[in-house]
Amino acid sequence: MQADNKLIKDLTPEIEKTSLKWYITFFTFLGFFALGIYGLIQQIDKGHIVTGMRDNVVWGFYIVNFIFFMGLSYSGALISGVLHLFNTGWRKPVIRMAELITIISLIIGPFFIFFCIGRLDRLYFLFIHPRIQSPITWDVIAIMTDLVGCFIYLYLSFIEDFAILRDYKGLKVPAWKKKLYKILSLGFNGTEKELKILANARTIMSVMIIAIAIIVYSVLAWIFGVTLQPGWHSTIFGPYFVIAAVFSGTGLLIILMWIFRKVYHLEEYITKRHFVNVGVLLTVIAAFYGYFTFSDYLTKWYGSIKMDSILIDKLFSDYYSLFIFANYIGIILPCIIIAFPRFRTIPNITVAAVIALLALWVNRYIIVIPTLETPFLPIQDTRPDWINYSPTWVEWSLTLAGVSIFVMLFMLVSKIAPIISISEMQEQDKDEILK
């Protein structure tokens, strides 16, 4: 398969040779990752006493990070799936990034569950003694199904690019990479029949990915929603989590677009139009997210159930600044920045995305921890210093390790495959893409 030489060179900056900047960045994040591993070793050696989790607040940073990363994965699936189905022209430079966000987040997220589990040696019980009635079992099945589906979908999108890289004579890469492209391309040659088979498979998988992603994140929400805990027991939790996930993932997509555009000088391919379009998506999702948040808290506040009222009081006192940041600033500021044309610049949209992403992490935090500090059935005879949660350096280091491994995996993929799909970019005239 052939492609424009300039296109290949522009979209594969790290495949042939690795820049010094790449090494410095990679090893910096590797250092952070190593710190996280050290923290994990301390935790395995001394037990969960090294974390902030105690009898009252049994879930902390690890569950927050799990929900956060799973949310990112869902949004990647939704964006790439929906944009593929609607066949929007402008999606092509960003769809690969969205697919990669999906896979990488799906790989990282479950590890935080492993960190949270006290008896990892009993993990296999989930498989040999499953309870179909348990939302945990549903979550395990859903995540495994989603992971397989997303891998298949990502691979389908890579086949044409691997074929192009296999056939590109000007590509100066080691023999093992050439062999890898040859194997992974499956001998694809871009014939009419092959293209038809591939297009059908991608369409089917894009529909499945959307459905699976909705189910996965709803199941995750139901783990909380089916309990009687104040703050969790809500019928709206399923769609609320789905919308929040898309919100965070869209923010991350904008951030990644900005990074890759800046680092690899892809101004020609990732234009202001892409930022504005994804930014508008962010604003629309922010509006829905704000609506769901308001609806959820309004019904809890109005119902005046004792423990719900205690929780809301706690959110507006002990967690006031976090609550305002997550549910006001995190929604309103991105909306203002993107809604008004005079503010719609690439840096501004990226800042809005950063705020949205951070706000969504904090949102997960104030969903998990304050509820555990105000349980449905008050815990008797508990130690006062166990009532409130305070994360330790171990949890911070593992959070940083999760973010680091996310960046590192992205960087490693950029060494093997193009971050922007070459085949998609050359399908249409660039003017059509950029209009």
Next chain:
Amino acid sequence: MKKNISFTLLLIFSLITVCSDLYSQDKTLISPYIQLQYFKNTDDQRILKTTLTYSLNRMELPLAGMEITFYSGGDKKEILGTGLTDDKGAVKLELKDDLKIAADDAGMWAFNTEFKGNDTIEAASADISVKDVTLEVTYTEPDSIKTVTVKAYTSGQGKELPASGEPVLVYVPRMFSLLQIGEITLDDNGTGSIEFPGDLPGDKEGNITVITRFEENATFGNVEKQVQLKWGIPTDYSHPTTKRALWTKTAPRWMIYTLTILLSGVWGHYLFAIISLIRIRILAKRREEEDNYGK
């Protein structure tokens, strides 16, 4: 030269010996926590229990295999017995019925427990003073109200002295621990009563165990009376009313069908995608063969 080497070796050996001495002197001994408790059970068996533990990183850890000696008497210490602590750091000694324990002027028995220590653990001791109390519990149903009536007294100068003002707790054993039914504060006559709830599940026949006790009482220690009564609601746990529910071993049928249909649908589509990949590979292989044949 030889003298220098010998002197150097002697110096190094001396340094090592001194350092190891200093090191062993610097080792800090474990400071244990020792607790002595007195128990009197339903059969009026009297038991002394010693628990030996130590604190490490805010955790209480047991000291197993340690020799504990039990004594009675205040000034005149009489050895009652010895024992080794188990893996929970506890050792018990049953006091024989015919054991004559001298009481002081207030009628209190003094007991002492001692751990003599070793190279790594400091010595420790603890003592308690208890008064022998008689706890009588009756279970009646006046006007169909289940009632637990308690009478407690000590014996002194041939008289019954009521244990007035002392709290007595009533429990029922449940699945994981004891459920407290209530607390009785004994009146001036050393008596008191409490209503027993009529809605507690018992076994198949409705049997339920009722435990009445002085718990960690400063004067009497731990004194307990236990009895099994038909005061529970007959409950057959082996045959739940529903065989398929959220809480039973087998899930509801609709749940299994829904999950199977959903997963079959999804993985069926995955299979379609994988077959598409295989078809692409077959087409590519055929083309390669045709190209090779053409050559």
